[in-house]
Amino acid sequence: MSAALDAVQALKARWPGASDRATLDHPAVNVPASDLVAALRSLKEDHGFDVLQDVSGVDWGAGSSPRFTVVYHVFSTVGHDYVRVAADCTDAVAPEVPSATGLWPGADWHEREAFDMFGIRFTGHPDLRRILMWDGYPHFPLRKDFPLSGVPTELPDAEVVAETRTGAIAAPMAGGPFVASPGEINMTEAEPRAKDESWTERRPKPEA
């Protein structure tokens, strides 16, 4: 049995709330959010999973329960193996999990990104600000109820807004995706462009 499977078995034995998680590659385990940091600490200190590779969020869609899940990938430089740890957020409106920054300082920006994109709050994070979108942006773009084209939003700089009278606009794909045309053709025609240019944000999509 591999070190990763051993570690998962040990986690399940120690925390009764932990359970096997469906996986196609590395051993994976679901952990209750309340036991998350203790389980990650055990993986790091008792089982040699010393590298935090990634922290990411999942939105299962409005109405799902649980709605948000946080997924951690940890790697062992001793056993050369991965373990995936997932924790469901109990609250769908204000999702929260404890921060792993106390174990791995590198979790800092991963958690800021998950907060920025999904609105998952990491309690105990030293500096939980947005990392990609600007401060004050009112939406969480990777949530399932956020449209791909975006929603009209004010820009952060009031002075620039007053001068340019513009803001973030919804930008529908307009027949996209925008792809380059393959083959030996004229450079101008090979430029990336929408395959259907009959509708834009100014002209609505014609009824089929």
Place this chain on the structure above:
Amino acid sequence: MVSANTDLTYNSKIEGDVIVSRADAVINWIRSSSMWPMPMGLACCAIELMAVAASRFDIARFGAEVMRFSPKQSDVMIVSGTVTYKMSSAVRRIYDQMAEPKWVIAMGACASTGGMYRSYAVLQGVDRILPVDVYVSGCPPRPEALLDALVKLQEKVKREPSASKLLSA
């Protein structure tokens, strides 16, 4: 004894060679022959911009080799790359800090229209916040295309009524 100069016409033996021209032509010739770019490099187009400045394409042939990273020393902002909404305020502010006269080249699909980034995060064309003089197509454009844009901009500058603008300012 020094006598008063009573010559009514131009005496080349005293004053040297002189060329007669229009003020517009002189001012525009000066402006268009040394356009110092403000390289607003935001994405991969900036790599092509660097190629334009390097020896093979050599933007110095057109008098625009002096890339100035200070907006107050530059004449033409070359917006080369994807302008995100988060960056757009900074781009506008840098443009505001450039001294008149100033021009803008939108280099590439992203700067011109948002390009393939039809997204919640990307400004759909830098002309939403800046007055653009020349658009360059391409993703990214060939260096020759940017040189062509610069030549087009120089032609545009040469048509401007600079003298009357200066007098009315």
